[in-house]
Each structure stands twice: as structure tokens, then as C-alpha cells.
Amino acid sequence: MDDFGEGKVVRFACKSIFWRLRKRDGARLEENRSSDLSVLQKILLQANLTKNFMKTIYILWLRQLKRYTRSKQRMFASLAQPILFLLAFGFGFGSVFAKAGEGNYMQFLASGIICMAIMFTAVFSGIEIIWDKQFGFLKETLVAPVSRFNIMLGRTLGGATVAVIQGIIVLLITLLVGFRPMWSGFFLAFIFMFLLSLFFTAFGTMLASKLDDMQSFPLIINFLVMPLFFLSGALFPLTGLPGVFTTIVRFNPLSYAVDGIRGALTGTTSFGFGLDALVLTAVTLICLWIGAEFFKRIQA
Amino acid sequence: MNIIDVKNLTKKFGDLVAVDDISFSVKEGEIFAFLGPNGAGKSTSIKMLTTLLDLTHGTVRLNNFDVVHQPNETRKSFGIVFQDPSIDTELTAYENMEFHAVLYGQQKSLYKPRIEELLKLVDLWDRRDSLTKDFSGGMKRRLEIARGLLHHPRVLFLDEPTLGLDPQTRNHIWTYIQNLNKKEGLTVFFTTHYMEEADKNADRVAVIDNGKIIATGTPAELKINTKTATLEDAFLALTGKEIREESAGAGNSKLHGRLWGR
Numbered sequence: 071m072d073d074f075g076e077g078k079v080v081r082f083a084c085k086s087i088f089w090r091l092r093k094r095d096g097a098r099l100e101e102n103r104s105s106d107l108s109v110l111q112k113i114l115l116q117a118n119l120t121k122n123f124m125k126t127i128y129i130l131w132l133r134q135l136k137r138y139t140r141s142k143q144r145m146f147a148s149l150a151q152p153i154l155f156l157l158a159f160g161f162g163f164g165s166v167f168a169k170a171g172e173g174n175y176m177q178f179l180a181s182g183i184i185c186m187a188i189m190f191t192a193v194f195s196g197i198e199i200i201w202d203k204q205f206g207f208l209k210e211t212l213v214a215p216v217s218r219f220n221i222m223l224g225r226t227l228g229g230a231t232v233a234v235i236q237g238i239i240v241l242l243i244t245l246l247v248g249f250r251p252m253w254s255g256f257f258l259a260f261i262f263m264f265l266l267s268l269f270f271t272a273f274g275t276m277l278a279s280k281l282d283d284m285q286s287f288p289l290i291i292n293f294l295v296m297p298l299f300f301l302s303g304a305l306f307p308l309t310g311l312p313g314v315f316t317t318i319v320r321f322n323p324l325s326y327a328v329d330g331i332r333g334a335l336t337g338t339t340s341f342g343f344g345l346d347a348l349v350l351t352a353v354t355l356i357c358l359w360i361g362a363e364f365f366k367r368i369q370a
Numbered sequence: 371m372n373i374i375d376v377k378n379l380t381k382k383f384g385d386l387v388a389v390d391d392i393s394f395s396v397k398e399g400e401i402f403a404f405l406g407p408n409g410a411g412k413s414t415s416i417k418m419l420t421t422l423l424d425l426t427h428g429t430v431r432l433n434n435f436d437v438v439h440q441p442n443e444t445r446k447s448f449g450i451v452f453q454d455p456s457i458d459t460e461l462t463a464y465e466n467m468e469f470h471a472v473l474y475g476q477q478k479s480l481y482k483p484r485i486e487e488l489l490k491l492v493d494l495w496d497r498r499d500s501l502t503k504d505f506s507g508g509m510k511r512r513l514e515i516a517r518g519l520l521h522h523p524r525v526l527f528l529d530e531p532t533l534g535l536d537p538q539t540r541n542h543i544w545t546y547i548q549n550l551n552k553k554e555g556l557t558v559f560f561t562t563h564y565m566e567e568a569d570k571n572a573d574r575v576a577v578i579d580n581g582k583i584i585a586t587g588t589p590a591e592l593k594i595n596t597k598t599a600t601l602e603d604a605f606l607a608l609t610g611k612e613i614r615e616e617s618a619g620a621g622n623s624k625l626h627g628r629l630w631g632r
Contacts, residue, residue, distance in 0.1 A: 122475045129472040137460045140501075206456035210517075213420055214473035215445040369423050 126216050127224040134195065134228025138235075145236075148194065152187040152240050156180070159305060160247060172307060180241075180249035181259075181332035182304030185266060188237040189324060192267045193295055195229025196274015196361075200281055208368070218366040226271045226358065233267035234260075255334035258343070262330035265350040269323060272357035279364035304328045308340060323353045373398040373525055373557050374419065379428035381414050388414045390581035391428070396574075398524075401551055401558045403572035405565070405605060407614045411581040412561045413453060416529055419559075420450055433524045446474065449518030453529040453561075455510050459503035463494050463513050466502060467520060474521040481520070488516040491546060508539035515543065519550070526550075528560035532567065540564075544571055565602035575601070579609045 138145065160176050167175035202208040211221050241251075251259075277290060301315065302324035311319065319325050330346035333339030339346065374396040381389040389411040396402045406412050417423035419430055421441045430437040433447035457466050464485065471481035489495040492512035502510060511531065518526055528547070532540040548571065550556045562568055568575055569589045577585040577592070585592055585608050589601050596607040 125472050125475075129469055133458065133461065133465075133469060136465070137458075140460055205459070206452060206454045207458045208456075209422065209452055210456045210458075210470070211473065212422055213445055213448075213450055214470070215442040215475070216473050217442075369417075 123220060126220055127227065130211075130221060130224025131228035131231065134225060134232055137198075138232040148191050148236060149187065149239060149243075151190065152183045153243060155186060155305075156183045156240075156244060156247065174248075176244070176248045177250065177336055178307070178332070179305065180244035180251070181335050182302075182328055183244065184237050184240050184263070185302070185304050185324065185328045185331060186299055187240040188233045188263055188266050188327075189270050189295065189299065191236040192229060192233035192270030193274040193277075193290070195232055196226070196271045196276070197278045197281075197287065197290070198229070199225070199275060199278035199365075200284055200287070203368075204283065212368070218368075219362045222275060222362045222365040223358075226268065226275055226361070229271035229274070230264065230267035233271065234263050237263045237267070251335040252337055255337070259331045259334035262327055262334060262346065262350065265347070265354055266324075266327035266331075269327075269350060269354040269357055272354065272361045276357055276361040276364055279361065279368055298322055298324050301325075302328050303340075323349060326350050371398045372396065373400075373433055374402075374559065375429075375431040376415075376419070377429045379415065379418060379430060380426045381411075381418060381423065382426045387581055389418070392578065392581070392583045393428075394576050394583055394586060396525075396557060396559060398557055399551070399555045400573045401547075401571055402560070403568040403575045404559065404561045404578065405568055405575055406561075406578035407609055409614050410578045410609075412578060413529060415578070416450075416527055416559075416561070420448060420527060421445055446521065447523060448525040448527055449521065449523035450527040451511070451514045451518050451529065451531050453533070455507075455514070457502050457510060457513060457517070460501065462499050462501055463489065463505075464498040466513065467517055470517050470520050476521060484520060488519055492516045508535050511535060511539070511543065515546065519556075523556070525557045525559060528558065530561055530563065532562065532564065540567070547571070565600070565605055569601040577605065577608050584608055 156179065160179050164175040167173070167178070172178070199208065202211075212218075214221075241249075245251075277294075281287075301318050302322050303319060304324070308316070308319055308325070326341060326346040326349040329339050329341045330343060330350065333343055333346070341349075372395040376395065377393050379389055379392050380387070392411075392415070404412055404415070414423065418425050419432065419437065421437050421444055425438060432444050435443040435447060437444045458469070461469065467485045467489065468481070471485065476484075486495065489498055492515060494509060494513055494516065497505070497509070502513065505513065515526075515528075515531070526547075531547075532543060535543070544567070547558055551558055560572075572589060574586065574588055575592060576583050585595070587595070589604075592604045592608075593599065593601060596604040598604045598607055
């Protein structure tokens with residue numbers, strides 16, 4: 071973590087200055103040396119700021135990861151629900167699904183369950199800010215000489231990384247119960263998983279910045295997260311739904327993540343990768359922005 | 371030289387005036403006690419002095435930086451131990467320190483020996499790799515003090531640093547703080563409800579009640595002015611004997627509700 075990108079920046083700076091020096095003739099080189107030096111100083115200062123920025127992001131990210139790996143109960147608890155859904159729905163509806171001529175239900179369901187695991191973990195990570203408020207740690211980060219945006223970004227990246235790891239664990243579990251993905255689409259699926267994680271972590275942060283205590287937490291899960299999950303096409307195909315539902319599904323960001331990941335892993339999408347990526351990127355950026363704005367206004 | 375300069379500082383929460391036009395200053399190298407009954411405005415003032423809360427009105431300069439316009443420079447100038455614990459209990463003592471050092475932009479080569487020095491100072495070096503959730507209240511406090519000193523602050527804020535600690539630990543903590551004050555010229559700004567603690571340690575005292583500063587001076591001056599024998603009696607003479615409606619806890623959570631709710 072000591073040579074965090076600084077080496078690269080400095081090397082680039084030196085190269086560009088060398089290039090400028092070479093372009094000049096010998097006579098002009100002498101008088102311009104001082105201005106080149108100040109350019110170098112400026113670049114070094116910038117490199118130092120960038121390095122500090124990266125380091126603070128890194129330490130905040132690392133904290134989220136450490137908290138995750140140390141809390142085994144949390145890791146298992148957040149895996150239990152997706153696994154339950156996977157087994158209950160997968161084996162329960164498998165035969166009905168096949169009889170309806172839709173093919174292998176596990177092939178369909180696995181991507182939805184991966185999304186579910188990611189979504190829940192990510193929202194929890196974002197909402198952890200309430201925890202930090204109650205246990206006082208938030209104040210420690212708020213008196214640090216670091217911009218609020220920086221803090222929010224570091225936390226969010228950490229939370230998103232944790233969510234992606236949970237998603238990958240669930241993907242491995244789905245393999246055990248008979249899911250057969252196309253491995254060629256794995257990289258694309260990974261990108262969608264990361265976008266989805268980032269979106270819901272930022273979403274959780276946004277909510278948590280406005281909330282006071284853990285009491286409001288079940289409300290969020292029951293009235294926001296569960297409906298988003300059920301109306302996303304994670305559990306059932308979106309064809310043939312009543313009109314109202316089709317509209318809701320269309321406005322649900324999770325639908326695009328489910329579609330993107332399912333498309334990448336099984337080869338069938340209903341919206342197309344382009345639209346999936348576009349919608350997810352857009353809502354992620356919006357949420358990050360609103361989340362940062364809300365987070366900036368937190369006062370202790 | 372004044373290291374803290376507060377002029378006409380005011381904080382309103384809706385109709386409630388928590389801090390009402392207070393002005394005071396703290397000299398460099400001083401140990402300054404900020405005393406007052408529960409709900410008098412101590413914590414609110416500290417939050418404004420440490421960039422955690424917006425000011426409604428007035429100016430605060432700390433180490434010659436304006437807290438509103440130069441928040442990051444101000445933040446580098448002070449260390450703080452909050453009234454409530456503020457360490458991450460899922461991290462070890464060392465990790466808590468390292469997290470702080472990195473957030474304050476310190477280089478690894480500099481912070482490694484500094485962390486060792488400070489953890490030894492507060493007798494926690496042997497427990498550096500233990501998770502802090504296993505620490506006792508006194509150990510957590512000591513860790514927070516060490517952390518507050520990590521980035522070489524000019525001012526150390528201590529909001530009721532010895533609350534709920536046994537006499538041994540309190541004595542221990544005050545010995546560190548006195549040493550640091552003498553050796554490094556560290557300015558200390560603290561609040562407490564233990565009047566004998568203020569009497570023993572503070573060079574100067576300010577008494578705040580109902581959001582206003584009602585007396586400042588050395589503990590001896592306050593005793594003379596109120597014709598009392600102890601600082602506790604002086605305090606009671608100044609602020610009256612009736613019990614305040616808001617207990618510290620209730621006052622805080624009400625305040626929080628108001629703040630977070632917006």
C-alpha cells in the first residue's frame with residue numbers, strides 16, 4: 071500500500087517533462103528549467119494528494135472487508151436466506167416450470183438467487199452506517215481531515231466488494247444443486263454483479279444517512295427490498311405478467327441486474343445487455359451522488 | 371497566544387437555543403476545563419469547536435484556522451476523545467490506530483513507531499492485536515486517548531474522559547495527560563462532572579449554564595469570588611442547586627433525533 075499508484079504518476083510526469091525538454095533547443099532549455107521544476111513540484115503534489123486519496127479509500131475499504139470476514143454469523147446468516155430460496159423454489163417449482171414448457175428452472179432461478187444475495191448484503195453494508203452512528207465510530211471518521219465524499223466512496227466500495235464475494239459464494243453453491251452456467255459469460259456477469267453491489271450499497275448508504283436507529287430497518291426490508299426482489303424477474307419469467315406489473319418491473323433497477331447476470335450466465339436476456347448496463351450504471355451514479363450529498367450533511 | 375478563540379458562538383435547534391452567544395479563549399499550553407450541569411451546552415459547544423456541527427452564528431478559530439472555512443486544517447490541529455466510545459470494536463487496537471493514522475494522511479514509516487510509542491504509553495502494547503470488543507471501559511478510554519494523540523495535535527479535546535472509570539484508571543489517565551501537557555505543551559480542553567478533577571488539573575475553568583458562560587477564571591479565583599471552600603461549592607453557588615430536567619443521555623438522544631431526523 072506504500073507505492074499506491076504514485077510510482078506510475080511520477081514516472082508519467084518525468085516522462086512528459088523529459089519529452090518537453092527534448093523538444094527544446096539547448097539555449098532555451100536553461101531559462102525554462104525553473105518553470106519545469108515547478109511543474110514537477112505541482113505534479114508531485116498532485117501525486118501525493120492522489121496517493122492520500124487512494125490510501126484513505128483503501129483503509130475504509132479494508133475495514134469493511136475485515137468486519138465481514140470477522141463476523142462469521144453475519145456471513146452465514148446472509149447466505150441462509152438465498153440458499154433457502156434456492157432449495158425451496160428450485161426443487162419445489164422445478165417440475166411445474168418444466169411442465170409449463172419453460173425448461174430447467176434451476177437454470178433460470180440461479181441468477182435470480184445470486185442477485186438476491188448481492189442485493190441483501192449490499193443494502194446491509196450501506197445501512198451499517200446507522201450502526202456506526204449508534205456505536206459512535208462514525209464520529210471518528212467525521213472529525214478526520216478527509217472529505218465526506220471520500221469516506222462515503224471508500225465505505226461503498228468496501229460494502230460492494232463484500233456483496234460481490236457473497237454473490238460468488240452463492241454462485242458456487244448453485245453449481246452444487248445443478249446450475250450449469252456458460253463460463254464464457256462469467257466476466258460480463260461479474261461486471262453486472264459489481265454494478266448491482268455498488269448500486270444497492272449506495273442505496274443503503276442513502277437511506278442510512280437519513281435514518282436514526284435500527285428500528286426503521288425492518289421497514290426498509292419489508293417495504294422496499296422485498297418488493298424490489300419479488301418484482302424483478304428473479305423468481306419467475308416476466309412474460310405474461312399483468313400490465314401494471316410489467317410497468318413496475320420496468321422501473322425496478324434490480325430487473326436489469328437480474329436480466330444482465332442471467333443473460334451473461336445462460337445466454338437469454340429480455341432487455342439486452344446494452345440497456346441493462348446503461349440503466350444500472352445510470353442508477354448507480356445517481357445513487358452514489360445522492361448518497362454522497364446526504365452523507366455530507368450528517369451532523370454528529 | 372490563544373489557540374482557541376470563540377466569539378459570539380450560538381447554536382439553535384429550531385426554537386431551542388442550546389448555546390447562546392458565548393465568547394471565550396484558551397491559551398496555548400493551558401489545561402482548560404469546561405464545566406456545566408447536564409444539558410448546559412457543553413457537548414454542543416465541543417461539537418461546534420470540532421467541526422461536527424454547523425454554527426448558527428459566531429466564529430471559532432482553532433490553531434488560527436477558521437473551523438467553518440478551513441475544516442480540514444482545523445481537524446488536523448486537534449485530537450478528540452468523545453463522551454461515548456468511538457472505537458471500532460470489530461478491529462484490533464492496532465488496527466484502530468492504523469485506520470486513524472491513514473485517515474490523517476500519515477506515512478507508514480512515521481506512524482508505525484508512533485503507534486508503538488503511544489500504545490506503550492497507555493499500557494496497551496501487549497494487547498495490540500486483541501479485538502477491542504474484549505476491552506474494559508478503561509482500556510477503551512486509554513486507546514481513544516492514544517488515538518487522539520496519534521497525529522500530533524495541538525489541542526486535545528476530552529469530553530468527560532473519566533466518566534464511569536475507577537479511581538485508579540482516572541488517576542492513571544490524568545497522569546498521562548499532565549505529562550503530555552508539561553512535556554509537549556499540548557493544550558487540553560476537557561469537560562467533567564467531577565469537580566475535584568477540574569480543581570486539581572485545570573489551569574482555568576469556564577462555567578456554562580443554560581447555554582451561557584456565567585464565570586471564567588482559575589479554580590482559586592472562582593472559589594474566592596463565590597466565597598466558597600471547594601470548586602464543587604463554587605459550582606453549586608454559580609449554577610444553583612436544583613436538578614436539571616434533562617439528563618445527559620436523554621438530552622443527547624433528543625438532540626440526535628432532531629439532527630438525524632432532518
